[in-house]
Amino acid sequence: MENPLAILLGRTASKLLLYLIHYGEAYATGAAKDLGVNQSAVQRQLEKLEGAGFLVSKLVGRTRLYTINPKNPTARKLRELGAVFYEAMTMKEREKLFPTRRRPRRPGKPTLER
Amino acid sequence: MKSNFSYGDCTEEQLWRHVAGHLEASGFPVVLVGGAVVSVYSRGAYRSGDLDFVQEGLYAEPLDGCLAELGFARRGRHFVHPDCKHLFVEFVAGPLGIGDDLDITPTTEVEDGHTLRILSPTDCVRDRLASYIHFKARDCLDQAALVASAQPVNWDIIEAWCLHESTNGAAVLRELRKLVRRLDADAGP
Numbered sequence: 323m324e325n326p327l328a329i330l331l332g333r334t335a336s337k338l339l340l341y342l343i344h345y346g347e348a349y350a351t352g353a354a355k356d357l358g359v360n361q362s363a364v365q366r367q368l369e370k371l372e373g374a375g376f377l378v379s380k381l382v383g384r385t386r387l388y389t390i391n392p393k394n395p396t397a398r399k400l401r402e403l404g405a406v407f408y409e410a411m412t413m414k415e416r417e418k419l420f421p422t423r424r425r426p427r428r429p430g431k432p433t434l435e436r
Numbered sequence: 437m438k439s440n441f442s443y444g445d446c447t448e449e450q451l452w453r454h455v456a457g458h459l460e461a462s463g464f465p466v467v468l469v470g471g472a473v474v475s476v477y478s479r480g481a482y483r484s485g486d487l488d489f490v491q492e493g494l495y496a497e498p499l500d501g502c503l504a505e506l507g508f509a510r511r512g513r514h515f516v517h518p519d520c521k522h523l524f525v526e527f528v529a530g531p532l533g534i535g536d537d538l539d540i541t542p543t544t545e546v547e548d549g550h551t552l553r554i555l556s557p558t559d560c561v562r563d564r565l566a567s568y569i570h571f572k573a574r575d576c577l578d579q580a581a582l583v584a585s586a587q588p589v590n591w592d593i594i595e596a597w598c599l600h601e602s603t604n605g606a607a608v609l610r611e612l613r614k615l616v617r618r619l620d621a622d623a624g625p
Contacts, residue, residue, distance in 0.1 A: 373513065375529030378571075392570040393563075395533035 581615035
């Protein structure tokens with residue numbers, strides 16, 4: 323059975339919302355790779371969500387970085403809704419959906435396979 | 437539609453009155469938000485370079501046709517006018533809101549029988565402070581100060597909002613008051 327968040331928002335948008343809650347930010351290539359979704363579909367969805375005011379973006383180098391719009395009241399409600407589902411995910415589900423470590427990492431520090 | 441409006445050298449305020457008046461007359465009420473509100477309230481001391489509108493109504497019709505009557509054409513998310521190189525128009529998603537506050541009443545004024553709507557000076561200050569708080573956009577603090585110095589604002593509302601919006605709200609408020617004092621002193625008696 324499709325999860326309620328996906329029924330409400332669609333699969334890609336619902337995954338992106340959870341992704342943004344988990345990582346705090348997203349760029350199309352990285353999110354597409356992590357979520358196993360077509361990159362142009364992710365890009366389209368990010369642009370759509372930005373156009374609706376739910377997300378804001380800025381260029382970092384040549385990469386457009388998206389975050390949930392903290393200024394927008396409806397975006398805040400959307401985050402709250404997403405958080406309900408995010409909190410309900412098991413650790414295993416989170417590891418599967420968000421496999422990449424994106425927090426700062428000292429250059430040269432060895433990486434253990436997860 | 438032919439018009440004597442001078443697109444080439446108009447200010448944000450002049451273009452707001454022109455465009456919003458035309459939209460209102462055509463049955464499409466809009467509210468001016470964002471940096472252009474600072475331009476209006478600071479009497480041009482700040483130039484935003486664009487006009488952001490929120491269209492009233494959840495299922496509002498696209499405005500392309502109505503804006504085309506003025507000579508504007510859509511370019512991506514923006515509307516541009518061939519004679520107005522320094523300003524463009526954009527419609528941002530509603531509803532009106534600042535932080536958690538969705539109870540926003542725009543300031544209205546009637547011009548040539550049409551009602552023009554714009555964020556109030558107090559809400560403009562809160563909106564700019566929200567950008568400062570959430571996006572760390574220092575220029576937005578300056579914009580908030582410009583408006584608070586040039587217009588009567590409700591400091592009680594601004595203070596309560598600041599303290600609710602951010603754990604750093606008290607410090608933000610202190611910075612704002614300091615800047616406003618400096619601007620007021622520069623302006624003289």
